[in-house]
Amino acid sequence: MKVFESLDALQAAVGTKVAVTDWLPMTQERVNRFAVATDDHQWVHVDTKGQPKPACVVELPLRYVV
Numbered sequence: 001m002k003v004f005e006s007l008d009a010l011q012a013a014v015g016t017k018v019a020v021t022d023w024l025p026m027t028q029e030r031v032n033r034f035a036v037a038t039d040d041h042q043w044v045h046v047d048t049k050g051q052p053k054p055a056c057v058v059e060l061p062l063r064y065v066v
Contacts, residue, residue, distance in 0.1 A: 002018050004010040024030075028048060035041045 002013075004013065031045055035046050
């Protein structure tokens with residue numbers, strides 16, 4: 001872990017990569033465990049049976065996803 005000894009050292013790091021980690025796979029099991037830990041069981045996160053999506057959700061071809 002990077003420790004900044006002063007505000008000047010922190011300011012000097014602006015625009016640089018600090019504490020970059022590897023990506024974690026986002027599995028349904030991980031989402032389910034998070035729902036249990038936070039007591040947030042909204043269907044949009046934990047229902048894998050295909051509940052209707054809210055109107056604000058848009059599916060894009062993969063080439064448009066950043």
